Amino acid sequence: KRKTKNASKVKSVNRLEFSLDGLNVSGVLEDHFSHKEFRPGQKRAIQLILDGKSCFLILPTGGGKSLCYQIPALILKGLALIVTPLISLMQDQLERLPSCLSGAIWNSYQTAKEISQIKRQLRNGELDLLFISPERLFSPSFRFVLRNLPLPGVSFVCIDEAHCVSEWSHNFRPAYLEMTNVIRNELGISTILALTATATRQTCKSVCDALSLDESDIVRIDARRENLFLSVSRDTANRGKSLISLLESPRFCDLQSMIIYVFLKAQTEQVACALRSAQMDAAAYHGGMNAYQRKKIQNSFMSGKLRIVV
Known part of the structure; x- marks a missing residue:
């Protein structure tokens, strides 16, 4: 059809x-x-x-x-x-x-x-x-x-x-x-x-x-997700540096797409900026953006053109 x-x-x-x-x-x-x-x-x-x-x-x-x-x-x-x-x-x-x-x-x-x-x-x-x-x-x-x-x-x-x-x-x-x-x-x-x-x-x-x-x-339908792994880091001294080290580790460096969640809109911009400074392909996504900006980022992420969304 x-x-x-x-x-x-x-x-x-x-x-x-x-x-x-x-x-x-x-x-x-x-x-x-x-x-x-x-x-x-x-x-x-x-x-x-x-x-x-x-x-x-x-x-x-x-x-x-x-x-x-x-x-x-x-x-x-x-x-x-x-x-x-x-x-x-x-x-x-x-x-x-x-x-x-x-x-x-x-x-x-x-x-x-x-x-x-x-x-x-x-x-x-x-x-x-x-x-x-x-x-x-x-x-x-x-x-x-x-x-x-x-x-x-x-x-x-x-x-x-x-x-x-x-x-x-x-x-x-x-x-x-x-x-x-x-x-x-x-x-x-x-x-x-x-x-x-x-x-x-x-x-x-x-x-x-x-x-x-x-x-x-x-x-x-309750299901145990075999592909879901949870871990906790208590490193609070420099969380930004720790995040970059984590994403550069063998466990994460080969992943093609990642979503990072934070609590505040301002933090999305801060974290995305820090990741870009570390040569990582990242963009912020939050409710303060207009519809065109959000749709552009979403499409880039879903199509594989953008690797990290915060």
Whole structure:
């Protein structure tokens, strides 16, 4: 199928038609996603959404969470609304959509022309998925668009990085706490798919309470990551020098891509500058940058042109 993109914000294809009667979900997986079998937890979560039930899916990173909203979005009639906390995640998810799915991003950095195009596609029922931030749900004009979608409207809402409902909602992302009221009461959407790779038992309860989910809706796959190594350094005298020595060590010098996390925006610039002074290919990435700067750095890192992001 031929697909088109517009400034990486829109991806269009010819929509497919499915009947839920006797549907073989495993056949859809192989025919349209080129996978022979589901990973643990995927099929159960997908079947719950296809049955019109909600699900809180906890899969390890790399466990295939995206597939659990992509297959229902392909099969179900209507629009799948994907709520994601970061624009960079939306862009990555859109660009990774398989060719059988049509998707778009709606965010505050887009031009009036881009928004107009997305509205037209929504009115015409041309999109399978729409990626938005939680704050977008509180825009009266956006809710008006959703209420006037062609039937059957929104098929389900997927809340990606659902642990944010617990960890962020009480400080700088209060929209997460109010999402349930908008989704269930104002928009009348009953099916919610919550996704995360990070959730303690306490976080699970907090998310379920916030999204009005039952604990029976939880599908949890715990996995010990054999490729994950943790180590701690107590060297506080000169952490910058220690970091450079660490990155120059045999264990790290051959790695093609690295992400370094710090606590403050100013530290991202300081660390990146120190690494560049040591002849390392590094760039800072933080919320104080504009959308163009962040997208440029993200693309450079994802394509292998940039080795280190701080």
